[in-house]
Each structure stands twice: as C-alpha cells, then as structure tokens.
Amino acid sequence: MKGTTAISAKMKKSMLPYCLLLPALAFVLVFKIYPLIYCFIQGFHYKGSWSLETFRILFSNKSFWHSLWVTVKMNLVMTPLQIVLSFLMALLVNQAVRGVGTFRSLYYLPVTISMPVAAICWSLMLSVNNGLANSLIGSWFGMEPQGFFTDANQALWCIVALSTWKGCGYWMMFYLAGLKGIDTSVYEAAKIDGAGALQTLWNITIPLVKKTTLFVMVADTSINILLFAPAQLITSGGPSDSTNVLMYEAYKQAFKYGSYEKGAATTCVLVVLILIIVFFQFKLTNQED
Amino acid sequence: MRKKVICMLAGVSLLAVTVSGCDGKGDTPDSGSSEGGKTLKLLTHYDAAFAEAAKKYEEETGVKVEVEQTAYENIGDTLEVVLSSGSDEYDLIMADGPNTSAYVNRGYLEPLAGYFTEEEKGEFSPELLKQGTVGGEFYAAPLGDSSTVLYYNKNLLSEAGIEVDWSQYTGENRITWEELTELAREAVKELDPDGSKGIYGIEIGQVSSVYQMNLLANSMGGKNISDDGSTVKGVIDSDEWKDAIAWYQGLVEEGIFSKGVSGLETYNNFYAGKCVFEWMTADSYTFCLSADMTEDDFGWTYQPCFAGHEDEVATGCGNWALGVSAFSKNKEEAGKFVNYMTCGEGNDIFLSIEGMSPNTAERYTEELTGKNPVLEIAKYEAENTAYVRAVTPAFNEYSAALSTMWEDIRNGADMDTALERTVEQIDSALGEYSESQ
Amino acid sequence: MKRVEKNLLGKAGIYLLLAIVLLISLFPIIYPLLSSFRTDNELFENMAPFNWHTIVPIHWTWENYIAVFQEYEFGRYLKNTLVMIALIIPGTIAICSLAAFAFSFYDFKMKKQLFALFLLTFMIPGEAIALPLYSLVNSMGLINTYAGLVLPALANGLVLFLFVQFFSETPKALLESVEIDGGGWWTSFSRIVLPLSKPIIITAGLMIFVNQWNDYLWPLLAARAREVKVVTVAVANFKEQNVIHWGYIYAAATVSAIIPIFLFLPLQKYFVQGITSGGVKG
Secondary structure, eight states, X not given: OOOOOOOOHHHHHXXXXXXXXXXXXXXXXXXXXXXXXXXXXXXXEETTEEOSHHHHHHHTOHHHHHHHHHHHHHHHHHHHHHHHHHXXXXXXXXXXXXXXXXXXXXXXXXXXXXXXXXXXXXXXHTOTTTOHHHHHIIIIIOOOOOOGGGSTTTHHHHHHHHHHHHHHHHHHHHXXXXXXXXXXXXXXXXXXXXXOHHHHIIIIIHHHTHHHHHHHHXXXXXXXXXXXXXXXXXXXXXXXXXXXXXHHHHHHHHHTSSOHHHHHHHHHHHHHHHHHHHHHHHHHHHHTO | OHHHHHHHHHHHHHHHHHHHHHOOGGGSOOTTOOSSSOEEEEEESOHHXXXXXXXXXXXXXXXXXXXXXXXXXXXXXXXXXXXXXXXXXXXXXXXXXXXXXXXXXXXXXXXXXXXXXXXXXXXXXXXXXHHTEETTEEOOEESOBOOEEEEEEHXXXXXXXXXOOGGGOOSSSOOBHHHHHHHHHHHHHHHOTTSTTOOEEEEETTTTOHHHHHHHHHTTTOOSSOTTSSOOTTTTTSHHHHHHHHHHHHHHHHTSBOSSOOTTTHHHHHHTTOEEXXXXXXXXXXXXXXXXXXXXXXXXXXXXXOTTOGGGOOBOOOOEEEEXXXXXXXHHHHHHHHHHHHTSHHHHHHHHHHOOXXXXXXXXXXXXXHHOTTHHHHHHXXXXXXXXXXXXXXXXXXXXXXHHHHHHHHTTOOHHXXXXXXXXXXXXXHHHHHHTO | OOOOOTTTTHHHHHHHHHHHHHHHHHHHHHHHHHHTTSOHHHHHHTSSSOOHHHHSXXXXXXXXXXXXXXXXXXXXXXXXXXXXXXXXXXXXXXXXHHHHHHHHHOOOTTHHHHHHHHXXXXXXXXXXXXXXXHHHHHHTTOTTSHHHHHGGGSOOHHHHHHHHHHHTTSOHHHHHHHHHTTOXXXXXXXXXXXXXTHHHHHHHHHHHHHHHHTOXXXXXXXXXXXXXXXXXXXXXXXXXXXXXXXXXXXXXXXXXXXXXXXXXHHHHHHHHHHHHHHSOOO
16 A cells, blocks of 8 residues: 555554544545445345346346447457557657647646537537538548448447547646656666667556556546446437447436436446456556566 | 544534535525415426516416526436436426326326316317326326428529429328429439539438437328337338338438438538428427528428328427426425416417417417418418327337437448347337336 | 657657647647637538638637627626535545545554545446435435535545645655654644645646536536536537527537636646656656
8 A cells, every 4th residue: 555654653543543534534425435335226126125136137138238348349449549548648748848848738638628518529520411520531532421420330439539539638647747757767777778769668668657557547447437428428329329338328227217226237237347347457467567 | 632622623623614615505596485475496498488477477376486497408317317316396397298108107297187177188289188198197288289391492492493383282282202302302413413512402300300200100101109008019110111211211322311410410401501401390480580591591381291191191299298296395386387388378478489389279379370480380280190209108218219220220221120129129118117017 | 757769759750749649639629619709500501512611710700609608698607617616626625635644644444445445436437326416415405506516526536546645755754853843733734744735736626627617417417506507517508409509519618618728727837746746656
C-alpha cells in the first residue's frame, strides 16, 4: 500500500483517524454503497421476492449473450487503443519544444465537452447524407458515402473512435505525470550505452511507467465496460443490434421496460466482469516484475 | 479524551456546514404544499399550453397546477424513475398513448371512470379511446390526436417542370404510392441527375418508427399484433408485411427513400428543400411555417394508398394522454383537471397553443382549421382510416425491436433474418407479461 | 524532466505531429462552434457538395445565441450549474482531504479494507444506482433542491486517491517537528499539509468541475425544477418532438464548452503539477 507514517504510538490507538474518515465514509456509505447494495439485491429478486429467476431469464435470453459479446468486442479494442494512444500523446507533449504547454491544454479539451454534446456533433459530422465526412470523402477522394453509424460493420468502431477521441486527453495527463517522474539520468546512461530511441522507449520508458499503465488500464477498463452513452444517444443499440452494449440493455430494462430487477441483474454481471478483468490485469503486471 | 471530542465536533460540524450550506430549499417550490386550495403537480414538455390552461383553471376552481418542464425525450425515463419508487411527486401523468398499457400493468395509473361520463367518453375518437383503455377500464384521456399526411415541395416540383392537379385527390380517391414514386423519380432526374446536390424523392418524417412505418404494412392489410395480444408471429411475418417491407427496401436501394438520415434530420431536409415529398404529420404544417416556408413553397394531400389496396389505407393516430398517478394524494382534484384538459375548456386552450389535432370530431372547428388547414384532412382520416398502434404492456420492447428492424431493413438487411430475430425478441418480451397474468 | 527526441524526428517533425493531433482533437469542437453562428437551413443547404461553406457560415448571425439565452433562459441554467459546483468543490475537497490525511499518516484497523471500499466507488455506474438513489433522496425530501444535487457527489473516490498519493510525498520530518513542538493533528493538517497541497487542490477542483459540469443523468432525475435545472439537462430542451433546433444546440454546446476551457487553460500548469507530484508514477 502507500507509504504511511505513524506519528506516535499514542495516535495509533486513538479514534482520531476514524473521526477524520467519518464524513467521507458517511457520504460514501449512504449515497454510493447503499444504492449499490440495493441494486445487487434487486438482481436476486424476481417480482418482489428472493429468487434466481431473474438471472435465469436473463441468461436464457439470446440478446443478453449478444450484448455481452458486443461489449467484450468493443472493449478488447477500445481500452488497449486508448492506452497506447494516450501514452504516445504523452510522449509527444513531453517534448521540449516551445508552446508545447498550449498544445497540451488544447488536447485536454475534448474531455471537457459533455458526452451528449459530443454525440450530437459526431453524429451530424458522420451523417450519411448530410454529413461532413461523407461530403469530404465524396468530393476529395471520390469514394462512396460510408454508412458510419448506420452501417452494422462500422457503427461500433465509430463509437470506439468517438470515445477514444473524447477520452485520450484525460489519460494522457496521467501518463505525462508518469513520464515526468522518470529521472533523466536514466536516459543519459542509456545514451552512453549507445541505445537508440526506440530501444530506450521499449526497454526503459515503458517499464518505468508501469504503475501509471496499471492505473490507467484499471480505470479505463471500468469506464469503458460501463460506457453506453453513444449507443444510447446516436445508434439506439443498432444497426442490427451491433452497438447494443450490455449496460445499454441494463439501462433500457430499468428505465424503459420498467424491470429494475433485470437491469440490476445485468449490472451485477457487468461489475463481476470488470472485477475479473481487473484481477487479471493486476496479475499480468505483477508477473513482469 | 479531549482530542476525541474535538475531532468528533469537527467532523459533525463539517457535515452540518455542508448540508446547511447546500440547502437551497428556500429557492425551490415545496411539493404538495398549498395555501388554502390544493396544488397539483405535472411534468410535461407542453409547458406553455398547460401553464396557460392552469391559469384559467385556478381562476375558476382555486386549484393550483404546478407545471414542470422537461424535454420531450426525457419524460418517459424520468416518469419511470419517479413512479417506480412510488413517489407522489406528480399527481398528473403524461402518458404517450401506447405507453398507457405498460403504466397500468405496473400499477402507476388510477382508473378515470369516476371523472368522465359515458357521454364524454363517447365523444373521443374511437381509436383514442382504445389507446387509453386497458382491461376494459379507462385510464388515460387523450389530449389530442395525430394524423399522417403527405407534403410536397411546390418549388422543387415546378423547377422539375412537373405539374400535378392536387385538387383531384380526395379521401376516397387518393394518389397511390406507385404514382407518387413515379413522380419522385421524374423530379429527381430533372433536379439532381448526378446526385451531387443531395436531393432525393420521398422522406418519411418519423423514419424507422413504429408510428409511421407500420402503417405501410397496415395499408397492405397487415395487423400490428395478434388479436389476443400474445404474439407477433404470423402477424409481422405475414405476406402483407413482407410485401410492404420488400416494396420499401427496394425503393431505399433505388434512392427514392433516404438511407442514413436520422429521424432528427428528416424534417430539416424538407425545410431545406432536399426532398421533393415528405410524409409527415398534420401538425408539421406549423413547423414548416416556423422554418420560414410559406404556402407558396409547400402543399399537402391525403396519405397515399397502395394500388389494389385502396380501401385498406391506414393512417397514423394517437398522441399524448393524461392520467392520474396511483400514488397521488389529490386524486379527486387531479381527475377533475384531467377532464378539464381533455373535455373542457382546458383542451381548447391546449389545442390553440400546441396545434395538435383535436381528440373529438366536434373540435375540428373553423377557427382551428383556419389556423392549420391540414386539419381538414386529419379530420377525415381520424373518422375513416386511423389505425391504432399495438395495445400491449410490452409496447416499449415491441417498439424498440420493430424500430431496429425497420432501420435494418432500410440499411439493406435480409428481410427473413430480420423478421425472425424481431419476432423472437418481441414474443419473448410478450411472454414475460403474460406469465404474470 | 523533458526529453528531446531530436534524433528521431527533428523539431519540424514534432510540430507537425502536434498540429495533426490538434486538428483531430479540436475539429469536432470547432465545427459546432462555427455552426452556431448560422441558421439551420443554411447549414443543411450547404452540406453537399462539400465546399468551404460547408464548414464556414455564409451569413454570420447571433440569433441562435440570442434565442438560447432569451427564449430558453440558458443564463439561469448556467447560474444553477455554477452554484451547484461551487458547493460541491469545497465540500468534496474538505472531506476527502481529511480522509486522505487519516489514510496517509495513521495506522488503524481495517485501513486497507476501508481504502479499498473508497476505491470501489470508482467502479459504480451512475445508471445502476440512479433508481435506488432517487428513492433515497426523495425520502429525504431533497429532490429539486441543491442539497439533492450536492450531497451524493461529495463522496469521490478519485479525489481521495489523488490526495493520498500526494500526501505520501510529504516529508515525515515536517510532521514530526510539529509533534515535537507539542502541536496536534489539526496543526499538522492546517499548517503543514494543506498549504503544501495547493497544486493537488487545484487539480482536484478542476477534475470535479469538469465532471460535474458534464454530469447528466443524476441532475435530470433529481433536479427538474427551473430553479435547480442544470446546463446538460437544459440542452435537451432544444430537441422537441418534431423539430430539432440544431443552431440552438450548437450555441448551447459552445457556451457550455467554453466555460470549462477558460477555467482550465490558465490553471493547467497547476493541474500537471498536481498530477505529477501527487500522481501515479513509476
């Protein structure tokens, strides 16, 4: 865990730390943990009484497994993509060139836009008939207009593009911090040893930001597995259910079909999925030690 | 010991400061409180109309109605959260016609029998009454109606050198889809032969929605759901449906109907002169005007029928309805207000502000049609060809699955695969509701 | 420390890359910005074929902004949002920094478990707890109040994490000297730790600001009355049942994006510093 200091033996026994924690703990328990537990419990209810029936109905439903697959498919690509891109972006803005600070702030801007607004802008830009993208493609490259969000093969990846565009600036900042924490003497030593730029990158830089990578990986994974706003706002799960991620199903169950129990059960599955993946992520990075 | 006390005090006072500092209660309306008369609360996107009607109502009865506004797309979700927790936050519930059944199934609505006489109920258009009645009980009174109408862009037609005598078409003698398609082909050939201007033939206002697309199948004789409401197998995969689907898909491929234009942009395309015809609703007249079009720019006619199916033409109907929350503490007052808003003067106020089609035949007054001449057509259709959407508690699931299917068809999916998947999804949802019967 | 990769790319190459990434990052923001200065009809008419005017307006007009502020009372919703955030930021920082102080400088039973509990809140999807949370807040009578918006937001796992990381950098010698002088925890906290925490406070403040500024679902459910409605919910008003006012959406989006940007740009130096010294490093 983190490095801590016991200030004095007296303190160790006192109630002080608990008092300090109390406000935060109170808020967390009341406003986050309690509703979460309620949600979990609901997943194990069926029409008001304890039962596994809800889960049984869920698992016997073809669209559940399809949505699970869509979610996994999307995340297999999106999370690694975001990690790599934000790392590269951090490398870029870590260069000692004039004005790089401004570039850095500007790269963070997509993060400050709200998702509903970003979704509207992207959907209009990539619109089939009236969209900027197809206009460009047609006029400059002479290509056929693409379906983007209306093409079953492209829609999911358009969503990946949108989320990546929006999120990379955020993770870039964390990687930047990680990079700045590396001692330059390490690089100098590498140079003296005659290491090339790519070699240095692979053998020195990347291992040295491992902790950052782990953090970004875990945080990004949870966020991405739960991400459904673009699917909700732009494609409504289509076309042909190709963007119907599991969390969107959960949302629809709870908010549109009046079945909170089903929505809760689906959420349980998602949280378990996240925990499993995160567990493996920890295992993976520890093995490299 | 002293330290302990101090730190506890610190923690508690921090909490207290935070909470009191956040208390904006002085700023906000208290729910359910009243000074003298009662207060009813309502959530709606027609806040202008309701506010106006509420003012009048308060003058007459002393009952105050607080109108809270939210965007159209948020009402369903918000009400679901509020009602599923049994909250009495709203006394009056806006239910989009087809949702009535689901709300009743979940126990959200109070029967309205006590607040409407049989005579009053009888005056509502039959399809509207059907949409608000579940299990023989009347739960949601219609605020208004809707109707589907075909609009054409006069400028584009004259530019293409096409002349049509629109006055020849009546309710009994309509233009057919086949004739319309021909006109569209000719027009586009003249106006935009290489497709570079992005002008196309026919647009559908609420494209890929159950509200409009199902009408194509209905107009061929297809139904929306089995008679006992338990399945869609044999219904939406019937020959009539397949004919309609194939017809539509072929025309999308040809480019007469659009592809990839979302329901958000379809109206804009008509206003901007990107499509020659658009199949929209009766109140689209007012939107065209507010988009700076005049009656010199556009015209309208009865919705087309399919050749050979002239007497099976089905037009859209149904609109928002008002009900009383089962959790309301002021049910009596709420019920009376519902009556006021749907039968009484409140409805007149509502219609004059929102421009919706009326819910009874009598309300199609000269004044109303003077403001919106398209209502003449709407009146005819409401009496003769209106076709109600499926009445089922699983309407949301039904609508979501069918919507997806229509969109997939539009994008070129294989008809049989799409139908099979949709039937399976809908029947599975329907099955769950009948289990709980 | 910065590293110059002169041997790989050369300065020109770096600037080129920077510019390309900038274009990709900003274009989806510039496009709505420009579109907010034209009418809807003009926008749709010029979509195809692609030309300069597909992006740049022909007739520049303020009418979208005027409508948004006058007809739709956007100014009021901006004010509401700012008030809400102004209440959340100090509250969150106060309780999270206290809790972080406890985690960083004390040992106590269940420390690991409690810390893990806080971190867990990271992974809780807002949509999953929205319904029970609504019931809870409703039973407290806090729907449509600022309290209902602020209280659930105060427990922030990420902010706690940042503070703990930052505090772990504080030299123990400083704290020990306070003890020697006979001071208690409050002295350590207020005289030593807090003043040193300026970068992390700013960082946390900025993060909270951006998150709350863009928060959508909870304000939608809990704050519908005019007096408390926030910007993200208000933007949905421009999408009516049959017609979408694109120009209004773009105008609102532009205003809505500019405010955090103007906050972020001058403070970004602290932001990086905060993440660097308190952040997750090798």
